[in-house]
Amino acid sequence: MFIQPWDAALDDAEWQSWIADGHDFGQLCVNGPPGRAPVVVPTHFTTDAGRLLIHLARPNPVWEAIEHDPNVTFTVVGDYAFIPGPWRAKPGSPPTDGVPTSYYAAVQFTCHARIVDEPEAKAQLLRRQMAHFQPDGDHAPIDVHQPPYGRMLSGIRGLELDVVDVRAKFKYDDHKPVEHRGAVAAHLVERGQGLDAPAARRQSSRLDRVGPWKP
Incomplete structure (x- = not known):
């Protein structure tokens, strides 16, 4: 992922809070x-102390690939929008001279994958995930000896992805003048799609x- 200086995360807290704000679906x-x-x-x-936790069906073809090479990338993309050319035209120039672009946020985790197969370890991984996705606890106990989860554990495998590196990109024209960025944000609100x-x-x-961009 190519990251211009003005598209980089301002600090680790920016991408961490973005992930924590409901961006919990991505691609392995x-x-x-x-x-x-x-x-x-x-x-x-889900995230857990420098790791990403995942579980997938045992027939998934990803297992053979991971056993071949446990070095993986997990990527999360969101808050994206197409920005039409007229919104980006320079002041005093014809609107049709504006060049369109895409806005988006993206976080890429470089990880080392470890497969989790032991039943209790898989149950513990699922408990951590459910604590995130169903924090009210409105589900049956995840116990290797009780239904429904106990009999289903054999059908999945868990993954612990130890995060080695993180690259974050927030592409929102931060190198453009303040007035331009404010106007585009207003256009986005007015359009209200997607x-x-x-x-x-x-x-x-x-x-x-950021305010005015300073190299």
Whole structure:
């Protein structure tokens, strides 16, 4: 992922709070065995003390790829929007001279994957995930000796992804003048399609922190 200086995360807290704010679905990318394409798996995940926790069905083809190469990338993308050319035209120039772009937030984790197969270890991984996704505890006990989870554990495998490196990108035209960025955020709110609203909030948040861009 190419990151211009003005697109970089302002600090670790920015990408960490973005992930914590409901961005818990991404894609696990694993090198395939020689002669095969990489394996890419969309999935929910949770974070846990420098690790990402995942579970997937045992028949998933990703396991063979991980056993071949446990060095993986997990990527999360959100708050994206297409920005049409007229919104980016320079003052005094024809609107059609504006060049369109994409706004988005992306966090890529480089990780070392460890497969979890022992039943109690898988149950513990699921408990951690459920504490995140169903914090009210409105589910049956996740116990290796009790239904429904006990009999289902054999059908899944767990993954602990030890995070080696993190690269974060927040692409919102931060190198453009303050007035330009404010106007685009207003256009996003007015258009109100797809992820326009969160993209506008992200741009406004960075505008408040960055102000005029200084190399």
